[in-house]
Amino acid sequence: MATIKEIAKKAGISYSSVSRALNNQTGVRPEIRKKVLEIAQELNYHPHSSAKALVQNRIGVLGVVIPRTSEFAFQNPYYSHMLLGLSSVANDMGYHLMLVINQQQSYASLYHSHLVDGIIVLANRIDDHYIPELVRDNVPAVVVPGYPDGWEFDIPSVNSENYQDVYRAITYLINLGHRDIAFILGGMNSNYSLVRLEAYKAAFRDKGLEYKDKYIKESDFSKTDAFRLMGDLLNLPDPPSAVISINDATTPGVLHQINSRGLRIPKDISVVAIGCSDLVDLTDPPLTTIKVPVTQVGRAAARFLIELIEKGECRERHVVIPSALVVRESTGVWPNR
Amino acid sequence: MATIKEIAKKAGISYSSVSRALNNQTGVRPEIRKKVLEIAQELNYHPHSSAKALVQNRIGVLGVVIPRTSEFAFQNPYYSHMLLGLSSVANDMGYHLMLVINQQQSYASLYHSHLVDGIIVLANRIDDHYIPELVRDNVPAVVVPGYPDGWEFDIPSVNSENYQDVYRAITYLINLGHRDIAFILGGMNSNYSLVRLEAYKAAFRDKGLEYKDKYIKESDFSKTDAFRLMGDLLNLPDPPSAVISINDATTPGVLHQINSRGLRIPKDISVVAIGCSDLVDLTDPPLTTIKVPVTQVGRAAARFLIELIEKGECRERHVVIPSALVVRESTGVWPNR
DNA sequence: TGACAAACTGCAAACGTTTGCGATATCCAC
DNA sequence: GTGGATATCGCAAACGTTTGCAGTTTGTCA
The missing domain is CATH 3.40.50.2300 (Response regulator)
Structure with missing residues (x-):
């Protein structure tokens, strides 16, 4: 493969000049620069990124x-x-x-x-x-x-505004009249889960209400686990009237569980999804979403x-x-x- | 950052020996090797990948x-x-x-x-x-x-067996009695679309049947476009009795269109999805799929x-x-x- | 003890760049 | 024509490795 030295030889100049020409640096006559660029093109020259990185201490x-x-x-x-x-x-x-x-x-x-x-x-x-x-x-x-x-x-x-988002969503649900709001979380070693759970609790507290631990479910961020946990929630003697799902992986599981029971959204249960997927507006009905940018x-x-x-x-x-x-x-x- | 030379100086040997020691090469005394590795550890040494790449002509x-x-x-x-x-x-x-x-x-x-x-x-x-x-x-x-x-x-x-898969799926549908089988494709500059359309046609031909061009729809691989095209298909005076959707992006659009019309799967229309998503078994009913590995x-x-x-x-x-x-x-x- | 092989070790070149520095050429004003 | 500034150019070192080769040590066996 072509190197800077070959270009230099072909152009009859030193290879430092070639380097300067190729890098748009000052100190090289326009006609020389032009010639260098032509030869580089002709030889299909590409700078060796490792050689460059070695001397510049930056790999890009x-x-x-x-x-x-x-x-x-x-x-x-x-x-x-x-x-x-x-x-x-x-x-x-x-x-x-x-x-x-x-x-x-x-x-x-x-x-x-x-x-x-x-x-x-x-x-x-x-x-x-x-x-x-x-x-x-x-x-x-x-x-x-x-x-x-x-x-x-x-x-x-x-x-993104992980905390504020959940806080807003819960507040919104509370204002709609909901009190039994389930939260399908991911694992508690996820920073997302941690911060969002804090927001969930804070929203209740700030309204002077109590949240119930039994409505807080810790999933492994998979749809199948979400499906299972949503099943557990719906099996409760007092199932939640609303549920918030932590991401695009858990949401399909939640929806599937609800649909498979013949429950109607939002008549029987309200759903808020957190995520970035655009699929949410293809569900029936379109989902209220915390849109994560x-x-x-x-x-x-x-x-x-x-x-x-x-x-x-x-x-x-x-x-x-x-x-x-x-x-x-x-x-x-x-x-x- | 630590270099091979520093290790050499610290160990009191030449840096070529250090290189040999670090690379598990022959020609270095065990106790020297051990010492080198210790010092490397101590200095938190990491080989400079660019320098290595430069001489070995391989970056990994x-x-x-x-x-x-x-x-x-x-x-x-x-x-x-x-x-x-x-x-x-x-x-x-x-x-x-x-x-x-x-x-x-x-x-x-x-x-x-x-x-x-x-x-x-x-x-x-x-x-x-x-x-x-x-x-x-x-x-x-x-x-x-x-x-x-x-x-x-x-x-x-x-x-993957793009051709055979579609061929098998179409043959399967024909054997079920379907004749009006729609195909939601992607763009025809996609190799997937090309090959799969060939298979679609061949499956019909080999059964001695005619496929109908009006059931072949070319999407831009998006759910929204699939939604639109599926709408067109269902608006036909003789809508298809089965549809095959080319990938995980188009399938949700197809399903949504079908569901939004209140049609029942598979009573009113059969659906085959091509894709790798696991979401297909969360739909209602679970989808017959060409599972692409x-x-x-x-x-x-x-x-x-x-x-x-x-x-x-x-x-x-x-x-x-x-x-x-x-x-x-x-x-x-x-x-x- | 001596001879020879094998194992070890260091020197130095090479990989393809960039870049500081000194040398040369060019230009302009006086 | 001279001085000085400025633009251009090349030399050579440097980046951190690997590796062929030559030189040195060690080991073995007679």
Whole structure:
């Protein structure tokens, strides 16, 4: 493959001049530059990224770590939307994306071995072993979502309004008259679950009401588990009048359980779904949703990380992307007559 | 950051010995090796991948290109399953994955600039400009799925049994008594669409029957478009008695249209879904499916590419992964009484 | 003890770039 | 024509590895 030296030889100049010509640097005559570019084209020259990286100490790659171990988690459209956002910004800013799924290896080593310039950790869990290392070793890194307030260490993060959203949704349901509101959560090692459960409780408290533990169900983020738990809820002597489902993986399970019992939404039970999938408006009826702007979160995370890499610091360490409660037809007043 | 030279200095030996010790090569005394490894540990040493790549001419990265331009395409769980398969094999074989989504840039240049050792192109389209370049430049590359038989150039590929599957499904429906079988396709620049439409036609021909063009609908692979087209079909004076939906993106649109008209599956219409999503068994009724083993396709593609990279050649240039028609409850005999 | 092989070790080149620095050429004003 | 500023250019070092080769040590056996 063509190298800079070959171009230099062919053009009859030194290879430092070739380098300068190719990189749009000053100090090379226009006609020489033109000639160099022509020869480069002709030889199908491409700069050797490793050689470049070696001397510039920058490879132009962002590491994207998806630490989840279970297959179903990755099926969640969450990751597609996120990657889309990350990718669009990375492309625009001249970076590539290295995707690391569930590697049983320290994330920091990706950085230490100069494979990536920085790291984005997606859907981190509260008990993720490898994250403290990123902080300790000063690795440019952003986690999505961040840790709950008052966490033991501080690492840059991007969040959507996880807390506010659930708070708004519960308040909305309470205002509709609901009191027995079920919450299908994910595992409590998920930061999403933690923060959203806090919001759930707070919304009740702030209305002067009591929430009931029996309506709070901890799933493994799978549709089948959600199906099972929703079944348990509907088997209660006093089943909930509303349910909120934590993500796009659990929602189909919830809906399927409700439908299979012949219950009508929202007449018999109201449903609020949290997620980013557009499928919600294809359900019957269209779902009231906490629309999580995942692609935008991804875009923000990429921008954030690149700033961290290039400037070495960041203005704000915790970015929050606003989101919205979209009221459609799956929620209604209670009791319904 | 620690380099091999620092380790050498600290251990009081030459850095070539350090290199040999770290790489488990012969020609270094056991006690020296031990000492080197200890110091490496202590200094948190990680080899500089670019330096290594520069001399070894191998970076240990597979490029994964998703050329689709539309957002909805990427939402398809197809890609998640595929990445899962790719990632698992790559991890096992010591490779990383570079994800390139919809970059308006030659794929071959990724290879020429030594960013990747080889390339996997996902869901390639028949009119993809950048693929011929891979062939011309002899880039180690695998495309998923491959081109139809008799295509103008030959590039390694991995496929599931796209043709056979549809053929089996149509034959199955015909045997149930169906004659008016609709097919919601994707765009005809998709290799999936092309091959599957061929199979559709062949299945009819081989039964001595005629298919009707009006039942063949070309979507843009989105749920909304599928919803619209399914509406058109049901508005016909002689609507189809069965429909086959080409992927996980179109299926929800098809189902939603059917449900919104109050039609019963399979009493009023039979449905066969092609896809890899597990959501199909949560629908009501569970769907008869052509289960595409996408994760396995991904695994095969990664293995294939790695063989291509390491051996420089491959035994078979076109791998086919068997798949299955899973009969559930969305298909029934016709006419139904 | 000596000879020879085998194991070990270090030197230095090489991979393909970028870049600081000094040297040369060009240009302009006086 | 001279001085000085400025633009252009090439040399060589540097980035962190691997690796062929030559030199050194160690071990073995007669």
